[in-house]
Each structure stands twice: as structure tokens, then as C-alpha cells.
Amino acid sequence: MAAAQAAAGSSAGPGSSAAVAVWEWQDELGRWRPYPGSVCGYIEQQFQAAQQRGRRSGTGPGSSIPLGQADPALAPYVIDIPSMTQFRQDTGTMRAVQRQLFPGDSAAGQGIVWEWQNDEGGWCPYQMSVTVLLEQAHAASRPRVDLAPLGYSYEVDLAAQVQTNTATRFRRGVRRRRDTPYPPCAPPCSCQQCAAAAAGPLTARHRHGLAGLPSAASAAAFLPYSKPSAPGARPTPRLAAHSSWAPPQPAGPSAALAVSNGVSVPNLPVKMPKPSKVTQALAGISAILMSAAGLPVHITSVPAAATTHRASKKHSSVKEGRKVSKKENPTEPEAVVRRYLEEVKGSPPDEDCIICMEKLSCPSGYGDAPEAGSIKPELVGRLRSCQHPFHLLCLLAMYSNGNKDGSLQCPSCKTIYGEKTGTQPKGRMEVSTFPQSLPGHGDCGTIQIVYHISRGIQGPEHPNPGLPYTARGFPRYCYLPDNEKGRKVLELLRVAWKRRLIFTVGTSSTTGESNTVVWNEIHHKTEMDTNLSGHGYPDPNYLDNVLAELAAQGVTEDCLRH
Incomplete structure (x- = not known):
């Protein structure tokens, strides 16, 4: 991928026009896939706003970007700026994201998209550095482009609009179309990468001085x-x-x-601007714990059947039945939290709770949550096995926002407590x-x-x-x-x-x-x-x-x- 980035970097020079920002996410095959220009416009706007807030407060950007506000089809996804990670709320999947700058007169700035055709007949955009190279060749009327210098074993015939795998000779359709131009990188950021934007697109993950995470x-x-x-x-x-x-x-x-470039993506949480709401960003973390109780399926052709927790028939009174039901209900939120955490006595550790991003010595921001029950906002506990500390109410809110199956997963080290479904x-x-x-x-x-x-x-x-x-x-x-x-x-x-x-x-x-x-x-x-x-x-x-x-x-x- 370094070759691809180097090729992209050569597309701009000191005389290039104002840079545009392209945000991309990395799929399970290691390919960088750009968000559409309209979505990048929203991401960049929110990113710049977070930068402004960070400069005023003297801290790094601590914001999350729910992509559903840019495109309803992306509602399950949230970008966490500090960790440059995309969370998928329905599965808890995390993907790396990156921000690159390209000249305004490049394919990105003109809203030109090159795409290849997948097996289902749909169209997938090339990584932006590849699109820039293809557009340069198209503008120069070159008939073919060999992507080998970028690390890809493909040759693209621009005239026939066909991509050929040089190893297998398998051919796919390609196409060129116009879309929403990518947004300008303005106002300019004060970081070293943006200051050097005139020298070409950024090729490393854009962390903006967040080294040390x-x-x-x-x-x-x-x-x-x-x-x-x-x-x-x-x-x-x-x-x-x-x-x-x-x-x-x-x-x-x-x-x-x-x-990217040998740097592991940190598993950092999303800071909640309004802790009283279990918002999409928290769902991005707690979705790791999302699960539904029951519905086991036998490994024959027998359809699945639901299971429920039933009180014993020997209960002779409503009062007695309630007591037993509460005792035997392993999925009740407060019972789950207390089962897997041991309360910290005395002064809490001088650390942040990575769920609400507040000091453990301060009360949890989820004190007004309806599921708080008898747990007080200042209570701090450690998970029994991994010993990571959290506000009890923060873990309670995280668990309650999932499927409440009786299992809990540490948002720090991912240790599983109970049986995850x-x-x-x-x-x-x-x-x-x-x-x-x-x-x-x-x-x-x-x-x-x-x-x-x-x-x-x-x-x-x-x-x-x-x-x-x-x-x-x-x-x-x-x-x-x-x-x-x-x-x-x-x-x-x-x-x-x-x-x-x-x-x-x-x-x-x-x-x-x-x-x-x-x-x-x-x-x-x-x-x-x-x-x-x-x-x-x-x-x-x-x-x-x-x-x-x-x-x-x-x-x-x-x-x-x-």
C-alpha cells in the first residue's frame, strides 16, 4: 500500500490548487474504500468543528460522527475521531478510517469517481489514489493503466472500460462517472500534515497530533x-x-x-457530549455486547425454538413467586453488573472511565438513566477477572442498551463474562x-x-x-x-x-x-x-x-x- 500512497502523493505539487479531504474506511480485505463525496462533506465539517473545539480547549479532538445524519443508509455507523475508527452499531465491528488530502483539481476535487463491477452487478469505488491515477491517464488519453506500481495485479483498459487480473486474466467492467466533489480542507488545520498539504495528499492515517494514544x-x-x-x-x-x-x-x-504504517488502531471509546443520552456512539461500543436471549437451533433440520425463563410451578403465592423470579433472573441489568464487578472501596483509581470519559473520582453521567435502580452515580467497580475499572452506572447503561442476555464484555480488553450470544x-x-x-x-x-x-x-x-x-x-x-x-x-x-x-x-x-x-x-x-x-x-x-x-x-x- 505504500507504493499506492507514494503514487498518490506525486499527484500534487507546491503549485497545486487548494486541497480537498477524502475520508476512507478499510474493509476486511485491506482495501481502502472512500465514502461518497456528500458523506465526506459532512464528516469533514464535523471533523473541523472538533478541531476548533480541541484548539480552544487545548486538548485533542474528542468527538464522534454519526454517519446516519449524512446518509440514512449509514445509520449503523459512527466514526470516533480520536481512534480514527468506524464503529458499526449492529455488530460492534470496528474498522480503521483515514483522511487524505488531494489537490482541488484532481479527480477528488472534481467529483470524478472510477468504479469496478462486483459479482452481483453492483459498482464499487476504487481507492482514491487509484482513481486519481486513472483520471490522470484518462485526461492524457492513455489507453491502458497498469496498477502494478500501486501494488495491485490489475491492468485497466480505459477505452474498453475493462479491468483484467494479470494473474488469472479474469475481466471486470469499470466505469467513470461524476458525483459530489469532495470537500475543501478549510479552514486549514494547524497540524504538520495540513501545513504540508501543498506538497501533496496525506498518505498516513491523519491523527492530528494524537501520538501517544x-x-x-x-x-x-x-x-x-x-x-x-x-x-x-x-x-x-x-x-x-x-x-x-x-x-x-x-x-x-x-x-x-x-x-496503517505499522501503527495499531487503539480501541478507544467515544466521548459522550451529553451523558444523559445513550446515543449512537455508546451503541457503537455496547453493540459489541448486543445479543438476544434464547432461540437456540438444533443442528438438524429442526427450526429454532425460543426459550424463556419460567418461575417454578411450586410457587404458592405471588410474593414468593416474585422473590424467586428476581433471584433466578440472570439477565436483570443491575444483577448482571453486580455479578461481574466488585465494588471499589475507598478512593477510586486516578483514571478515566473509558465509557463516559470522565474521571472515576467524578460521578457517572448516567445518574438520570431510568435503569439506575439502587446504584449510585459515584460507585466504581472492577471487573472480577480483568480488573478494569468503570463507573457501575456506565456499565449498567452499556448493558441496558444491548440485548440484555446476561453476558458482559469488557470495553477495554474485550474479556467476556457469561455466555455471549x-x-x-x-x-x-x-x-x-x-x-x-x-x-x-x-x-x-x-x-x-x-x-x-x-x-x-x-x-x-x-x-x-x-x-x-x-x-x-x-x-x-x-x-x-x-x-x-x-x-x-x-x-x-x-x-x-x-x-x-x-x-x-x-x-x-x-x-x-x-x-x-x-x-x-x-x-x-x-x-x-x-x-x-x-x-x-x-x-x-x-x-x-x-x-x-x-x-x-x-x-x-x-x-x-x-
């Missing part, structure tokens, strides 16, 4: 997926010849945070075996998993309760080697299925369709005989990686012993 812990012994250097053609094109996909946090929940719609999981071997596993047969999910109506745990959701591409066929480790992965996937962790309802990163069933950060192999797409075999690291992803969701071998 704690970096996320690395995952030791977590190997990246084995992907060939020549990107394949299915199911989606890979622009990068290498993947900058980074491992999830140890015991972390879901999203793989990308790494997800928001997967109803369906069924079928398993069979056959003797044919997978590439790289010639000594055994193959396990085939078939997932069946149909369209339906979203429940209260989903992004838009009451609205329909679609289920594209089902049944989905997945493959494991029929050896000891493959069978262990299968049993853990059964547990994850019962806990509704394999799929969720959200927005497709491939098609952009919202309110649809999507994968939920537990990678599956959907192809048998090739790994050109990264979704097949051979891949010697896959089984270890998926075991780590399952563990990050709280699904470990311990689950098989109970």
Missing part, C-alpha cells in the same frame, strides 16, 4: 490468512496484492482492526461428509456445512426492528477438512450457531445493501478447489485463525466440556 494489544501467534499474491476473481475482486488485514484483539469480539436470524445448520479431499488436506475427506436462513422481519435486537430483512445467497455451503482439528472447529461452529454468532443483520460490504443477513466475523471457506479468492483451500493457517475468531466470541474448547 495507547495502541491496541497485538495478538500473539495469530497468523494472517494465507492469500496468494495474485488476487483472484471470485467472489469479489481484491485490489491489493497483499492483505493489510490485522488480527483481532486477544479475546476480542469481532472486527479485525487494520494497521448474537443476533443471528432463525435458520438451520446441516452437516454432511464426503470422501473427496480439500487442497492441502489430501489425507482426509471433507465436511460440508450448509446454512439455511430465509428472509424475515427484524426483531428488537436488530438494527431496524419491525422492518424486513433479506437473505441473499442462501443456502450457503462451507467446507472443513474431516480431520481432528476440522472436527473440533465443526463442534465449535455448532456452539456458535446455537448462540446466534455466525450471521447477523446489517449492511453488506460487497453490495452495500442494508437490512440483509451478513457474515459476523467468523470466517468460513465457501470454495473447495481454489484459494484465489481467499475463500477456499489450500490455506494452512485457516483452522488456527478460525479457532482464534471463535475464541474471540467466547466459543472455546471449554464450551464442549459442559
